[in-house]
Amino acid sequence: MRWRPWAAGVALIPVALYVASPWLATHLLPHILARSGVELRELVIGYPTLRGVAVERFALHARGVQIVGAGGRITYRLPQLWHGRVVEVSLDALTIHYGGDADVAEPEGGSVALPQFWQLIPADRVTVAALQLDSTAPAVTARGSLRFDADALRVHLDVNSPLLPIPLRFDTSTFPDGRLTLALHDAQVAHPLLELVGRPDVADGVVHVTAQLALADAPLHLLAAYAGATAASGSVAAQLSLTAPWPLGVDATWKVLDGTGQFTAELTGALEELPFVKARLAGELVLHDGQVDAVLATNSVVEAEVPGLALLFTPRAAPRLTATVDQPVTVAMSDGLWRVDDGMVVSGMKLRSPLSLRARGAWRADGASELVVQSMDGAPRLLARGAMLAGGGEPRLGVKGRAVLGGRSLTLAGTVLGMPDAAGEVAVDFDASMPWPDTSALDATNVIVEGQLRATVAGRFSRTRTFEAALTTDYALRAGHVTATVAPGAHFELPDDAVQVSTLAAVSIESDIAFRQIDVKPTEFKLALPAFELSEQSISLTDALVSLTGATRRDALLTVDLRARAQGGRDGLPVLVHARHNLETGVGEGSLTADWRWNKPLLATQLPRWRAIYDVDDGTLQLAMQSEWRTASVAPSLQAAGQLTLAASHAHYDDYLVSGLAVAAPFQFSDGSLVVGDSDVRMGSVDVGFPLTQIGLRLAVANDVAQIRELSGSVLGGSFSAEAFSYSLVRDDAQFALRLRGVALRELLALEGEDIEGDGVLDGVLPVTINADDVMVVDGRVAARAPGGTLHYRSGAAASMAKTGVGFVFQALEDFRYDVLDAKVALASGGNLELAVKLNGSNPAVEKGRPITFNLNLTESIPALLTSLRAAQGITDRIEGKLAR
Numbered sequence: 001m002r003w004r005p006w007a008a009g010v011a012l013i014p015v016a017l018y019v020a021s022p023w024l025a026t027h028l029l030p031h032i033l034a035r036s037g038v039e040l041r042e043l044v045i046g047y048p049t050l051r052g053v054a055v056e057r058f059a060l061h062a063r064g065v066q067i068v069g070a071g072g073r074i075t076y077r078l079p080q081l082w083h084g085r086v087v088e089v090s091l092d093a094l095t096i097h098y099g100g101d102a103d104v105a106e107p108e109g110g111s112v113a114l115p116q117f118w119q120l121i122p123a124d125r126v127t128v129a130a131l132q133l134d135s136t137a138p139a140v141t142a143r144g145s146l147r148f149d150a151d152a153l154r155v156h157l158d159v160n161s162p163l164l165p166i167p168l169r170f171d172t173s174t175f176p177d178g179r180l181t182l183a184l185h186d187a188q189v190a191h192p193l194l195e196l197v198g199r200p201d202v203a204d205g206v207v208h209v210t211a212q213l214a215l216a217d218a219p220l221h222l223l224a225a226y227a228g229a230t231a232a233s234g235s236v237a238a239q240l241s242l243t244a245p246w247p248l249g250v251d252a253t254w255k256v257l258d259g260t261g262q263f264t265a266e267l268t269g270a271l272e273e274l275p276f277v278k279a280r281l282a283g284e285l286v287l288h289d290g291q292v293d294a295v296l297a298t299n300s301v302v303e304a305e306v307p308g309l310a311l312l313f314t315p316r317a318a319p320r321l322t323a324t325v326d327q328p329v330t331v332a333m334s335d336g337l338w339r340v341d342d343g344m345v346v347s348g349m350k351l352r353s354p355l356s357l358r359a360r361g362a363w364r365a366d367g368a369s370e371l372v373v374q375s376m377d378g379a380p381r382l383l384a385r386g387a388m389l390a391g392g393g394e395p396r397l398g399v400k401g402r403a404v405l406g407g408r409s410l411t412l413a414g415t416v417l418g419m420p421d422a423a424g425e426v427a428v429d430f431d432a433s434m435p436w437p438d439t440s441a442l443d444a445t446n447v448i449v450e451g452q453l454r455a456t457v458a459g460r461f462s463r464t465r466t467f468e469a470a471l472t473t474d475y476a477l478r479a480g481h482v483t484a485t486v487a488p489g490a491h492f493e494l495p496d497d498a499v500q501v502s503t504l505a506a507v508s509i510e511s512d513i514a515f516r517q518i519d520v521k522p523t524e525f526k527l528a529l530p531a532f533e534l535s536e537q538s539i540s541l542t543d544a545l546v547s548l549t550g551a552t553r554r555d556a557l558l559t560v561d562l563r564a565r566a567q568g569g570r571d572g573l574p575v576l577v578h579a580r581h582n583l584e585t586g587v588g589e590g591s592l593t594a595d596w597r598w599n600k601p602l603l604a605t606q607l608p609r610w611r612a613i614y615d616v617d618d619g620t621l622q623l624a625m626q627s628e629w630r631t632a633s634v635a636p637s638l639q640a641a642g643q644l645t646l647a648a649s650h651a652h653y654d655d656y657l658v659s660g661l662a663v664a665a666p667f668q669f670s671d672g673s674l675v676v677g678d679s680d681v682r683m684g685s686v687d688v689g690f691p692l693t694q695i696g697l698r699l700a701v702a703n704d705v706a707q708i709r710e711l712s713g714s715v716l717g718g719s720f721s722a723e724a725f726s727y728s729l730v731r732d733d734a735q736f737a738l739r740l741r742g743v744a745l746r747e748l749l750a751l752e753g754e755d756i757e758g759d760g761v762l763d764g765v766l767p768v769t770i771n772a773d774d775v776m777v778v779d780g781r782v783a784a785r786a787p788g789g790t791l792h793y794r795s796g797a798a799a800s801m802a803k804t805g806v807g808f809v810f811q812a813l814e815d816f817r818y819d820v821l822d823a824k825v826a827l828a829s830g831g832n833l834e835l836a837v838k839l840n841g842s843n844p845a846v847e848k849g850r851p852i853t854f855n856l857n858l859t860e861s862i863p864a865l866l867t868s869l870r871a872a873q874g875i876t877d878r879i880e881g882k883l884a885r
Contacts, residue, residue, distance in 0.1 A: 038062040052076055052086075066097040071129075088125040094146075097134040125149045131157070138163055142170070151175070158187055163225075166218040168193075178207065178246070186219055193219050200246045207246040209259070213238040224269055229277075232269035238262065242287065255290035263294070276305040276320075283328075291334035296343075300325040322347045323359075338363045345376075357381060357409065369399070381409055389433055397436035403428045414459055419467065424457035444480035444513040451475060461494075468493040471503075482511040498540070500528035511553075518553035526568065539607050543567050547574075556584040566606045573598065573606060575623075586631040592642070594623040616661070619648030627669075640669040660684020665699070676701035683713075689866040690716060690751055704729045708736075717744030718762070727770070738766040740782065745789055745821075751865075760789025760818075766825060780825030788819035788841065812843045812852055831863040 030040040042059035055072035071092025080086065126148035133142040144157035157170040167187040174180050178200030184193045196211040215223055215236040224232030242259030265281040279302045286293040302323045329343035339362040347356040361371035373382035384401030405413050405426040414422025430451040434442055453473040460466050471490035476483045486507035493500045508521040527544040545568040549561040558581045565572030573596045581588030598605070601615040625642030644665045651658040665679035676699065683695040695713035699706060709724035718741055725736035745760040764782030768775065793813040818841030826834045839854040846852070 050078065064099045066095075066099070068095045068097075069093065085122045085124070087123070088127070089123045090125075090127045091129065093130040093132070094128045095132040095134065097136075099136050121148060123148075131155075133157070144170075164222055166222065178202075186217075188218075202246065205246050206243045209240070209242040209244065209257075211238075211240045211242070211261075213240075220267075224267075229269045229271050232267060234266040234268055236263070236265045236267070238264075238285070240285065257287045258289075259287050261285040271304075274304050274306065276303075278303045289334075291332060294331045294333075296325045296329045296331065298325055298328060300329075336364050337368075346373075369397075371401070375407055375409065379406065380404060381406075384430075388436065395436050396433045398431070398433045400431050401429075403430070410457065414457075419459045419461060422457050422459035424455070424459075426453065426455040426457060428453045444477070447477065449475075449477040465494060465496050468495065477513065480513045482509075482513060482515075484509045484511075498528065498530040500526075502526045504545075516553065516555050518551075520548065520551035522550055523548050537609075537611055539610065541566055542608060545572055553583075556582050558583055558588075567608060571600070571605045573602075581629075581631075588629050588631070590627045590629075592623065592625040592627070594621065596621040613654040615652060616646070616648045617650040617652060619646065619650075619661070621646050637671050638669065639671075642667055657687040658683055658685070659687075667701075673703070674701065676706075690747075692720075701729070708734075711736075715740070715743065716747040718742035732770070732772045734768075734770045736768055738768050740764045740766065743782075745784065749791075756791070756793045758789055758791040760821065761785040762821075764823075764825070766827075774829045775827065775831075776829055777825055777827035780827070782823045782825055784818070784821035786819070788817070788821065791816040791818060791839075808846075809854070812846045812854075815843050815845060816852075817841050817843070827862065831861060833860045833862050834858070835860075 039061040040058070041061055042057060044056040044058070046054035046056065052073055052075040055069065055074065057070050058068070058072070060067040069091050073088075073090050074086050075088040075090075076086040126146065128146040131142075131144050131146050134140075138161065140159065140161040140163070142157040142159045144155065146156075147154045153174040155170070155172050159168040159170055169185040169187045170182075171185075172180070172182045178198070180196070180198035182194070182196040184195075186193060192212075193215055194211065194213050196209060198207050198209045200207045213236065216234070220232050220234065220236060223236065224230075238261055240259060240261035242257045242261075244256050244258070262284055263282070265279060267277070267279045267281075269277055271277055279300075281296060281300045281302075283294055283296045283300065286295070303320060304322075305320050324345045324347065325343055326345050327343040330339075330341040332339040332341075340360050342358065342360050344359050345356055346359055356376050357373050358376065359371070359373045361369070363369045368388070369384070369386035371382060371384045372380065374380045380402075382401065382403045384399055384403075386397050386399035389396045389398045405428075406424065410422050410424065410426060411420065413426070414420055428451060430449055432447065432449040434447045451474075453475060454471075456470045458466070458468040469490075469492045471492075472487040473490075474485045474487075486503060486509070488503050488505055490503040490507070491500070492502075502525060504524040504526055507523045507525075509518065510521075511518040524545065524547050527541065527546055529541040529544060531538045531540040533539075545565040547563040547565075549563065551560045552558070558579075560577070560579045562577050563574045564577060565574050573594070576593045577590065578592075579588060579590035596602075597620050599618040601617050602619075602621075603612065603615045604610045622645040623642065625640055627638065627640035629638045630636060644663065644667065646661065646663040648661040649659065651661050660683060662682040663679065665681075666677035668675040668677070679699040681697050681699055684693065686692040686695060693714045697711040698709045701707070706727040706729060707724065708722075708727055712719065712721040714720075721739050721741070722736045725734055727734040741763050743762040743764075745758050745762055748762070749756050749758050762782050762784055764780065766777045766780040766782075768777055770776075791813055792815060793810065816839070818839050820838065820840035822838045824836040828834065835856075835858040837854070837856040837858060839856070840851065842849045842851050
């Protein structure tokens with residue numbers, strides 16, 4: 001039979017298709033797949049048979065995902081193939097690599113019912129003998145197998161990653177009726193870390209899920225690593241019962257879950273800046289509409305060491321705080337919001353003054369926040385609210401609030417400052433802003449804080465020193481720079497020490513955040529200082545005025561310049577003080593200078609309630625002193641040296657007038673001991689009723705003893721002097737011999753009035769003893785120089801008593817020519833002077849001038865005599881006039 005040409009052509013068509021099928025697959029499939037965004041990079045297949053086709057190798061790339069398969073075979077039956085299904089798809093190896101491309105699109109919304117999955121796969125069986133999943137970002141590798149059949153879809157994977165401290169084993173099974181099981185194991189142990197079972201309820205349109213979580217050892221380390229912990233031990237367990245809508249949405253997340261559960265945790269580890277954290281937690285979980293509420297059970301506790309609070313603790317005690325739940329506390333989480341309700345009690349353990357406070361708060365990822373801390377009695381201690389700040393530039397979080405310290409919280413803060421018994425209240429208002437949400441970039445240069453501090457506190461520095469303080473301060477922190485202004489009227493008091501400080505002007509302070517660079521601007525404050533004894537009277541400086549020129553700190557160096565006055569007002573004379581102190585070495589140095597001129601009694605005007613009997617009425621004073629000190633050593637020390645120069649036109653002691661007083665005294669002070677160097681003291685005159693003039697002496701003081709030498713002066717036409725002697729400042733006593741030379745008898749007798757006069761020159765020695773307020777002379781002697789002199793007594797008593805023995809004496813003394821005048825002198829305590837006088841001589845008009853000897857015993861009250869002399873001369877009136885000016 002002869003074939004027709006067209007019949008032969010038709011027969012060749014299937015033959016040609018069979019022969020060309022590998023070529024057609026490699027050239028047509030890329031165009032078809034490209035429409036779906038899939039690039040076919042490699043495809044090696046064999047010739048199809050009646051039972052199947054071999055796929056030796058294929059490689060696909062789509063949106064950062066590379067899929068490589070090898071050793072594949074598609075098995076089919078022609079009737080099934082005619083209906084679009086195959087018997088089996090098997091692969092020896094399938095590798096899926098995800099490279100982390102940024103352009104991978106998110107899946108669109110929608111829903112998929114898992115039972116439909118069996119209808120979407122056009123094969124009765126799918127097997128992958130070696131399934132490998134690789135990811136570079138994050139670095140994860142998973143190896144396992146996959147099997148799909150009419151009963152279930154089963155996936156087994158062993159997961160490894162540098163991010164995981166342990167390898168994990170992942171087994172999941174999905175069934176046609178929608179059931180799902182998942183088990184996550186530590187690959188090195190048998191017990192599961194997570195077991196999950198899901199059971200759809202098609203009638204109610206939900207899926208029921210039960211899950212159990214049990215973490216310990218290495219898996220717990222994994223969980224701790226994600227929480228930022230550096231170490232962890234213990235266990236975490238949870239049981240959950242959840243429901244979700246069915247069919248599941250493709251975009252469904254945990255937000256569609258509703259359910260409850262229980263959890264327990266026993267943990268010990270460390271977090272950043274917290275070297276020790278220990279927690280014992282238990283409670284219930286509630287999930288609803290995307291919110292998770294964890295209800296912490298009573299007696300749940302978290303304990304942590306806080307090194308930043310080390311100053312609050314007693315020596316060698318761990319700085320540890322404890323948060324305890326004394327009533328169920330709800331911790332809510334939803335859409336970036338964290339909220340902690342009432343019931344958390346934060347306490348200090350092993351503190352010098354333990355503290356317990358209640359705390360609650362809320363935090364959102366967008367920066368909205370609220371924190372409330374209150375004392376156990378309900379009084380608020382910290383109220384703070386935050387919100388994102390509008391405006392250009394970097395996003396910032398603004399926080400406003402108030403912190404109040406009182407009761408136990410103030411006691412705790414006082415402990416830090418060395419005032420463990422502080423009581424009262426400190427309120428701090430603050431308005432702050434900071435970068436958000438990148439809190440890792442926080443530093444002093446991009447945080448802004450400003451507000452006001454008000455404090456009224458009292459307490460104790462030590463067992464013997466209490467304090468009281470009241471102040472209002474505005475403050476600000478900007479670009480790492482702190483400014484503060486203390487309002488006028490701020491008050492600080494040490495009642496036990498009788499010290500008070502009150503600001504008279506605002507005190508402005510500028511500093512860096514570390515308080516290593518501090519500047520205090522000029523200001524004034526008033527001081528009240530403790531009383532001190534001077535001349536047996538108590539002096540209190542209740543209105544001392546200090547003008548601060550400036551105070552600075554540069555790293556460890558503190559510098560202060562000020563002008564101090566013993567009292568306010570125009571009569572206050574200033575002392576200039578400059579001091580430098582190294583806070584690290586405890587070594588300092590300073591200077592004190594004064595240059596005073598006055599025309600009123602100096603001590604009475606400068607020292608309130610000065611009532612001593614002596615003062616310097618007008619003159620000038622220069623004082624210059626340099627000092628050094630050490631405070632860091634076991635035995636603190638102070639060394640000082642200086643020069644005092646005084647020039648006074650007038651001074652007084654009681655109603656004794658002093659003129660032309662001049663003192664030049666170098667001095668040294670060493671650890672509480674005063675040393676006055678060789679000093680020159682001059683007085684033009686001292687009017688005690690008769691003038692002492694041209695007085696001078698040299699003075700030195702050491703070990704509370706004054707060494708006096710070169711004492712000399714002029715008196716009644718002659719002079720007095722003394723050899724060097726010692727004067728005890730502690731006992732107020734001294735002994736010395738006062739020598740008189742060339743005293744004119746005429747001037748001495750003039751002190752007794754107009755009835756007696758005479759002439760002659762007297763010399764003598766008076767052994768003087770000073771004992772407190774008493775001046776005594778024992779065995780003193782005064783005698784006239786040869787050839788003697790005359791005495792003339794004209795009282796009229798001689799005529800009236802002519803016939804008596806006493807009349808003879810008066811008659812002889814009317815014109816007595818003596819050649820011997822010798823007196824023994826004794827000055828008793830209280831000022832009673834006793835003179836035993838011996839006179840040898842004659843009167844030419846009495847008994848033809850025969851020699852006469854008189855022995856006279858005279859008694860006189862020296863204080864009364866001098867008082868009468870000064871009164872007669874108006875000295876007292878002149879001194880009172882000085883004081884009244």
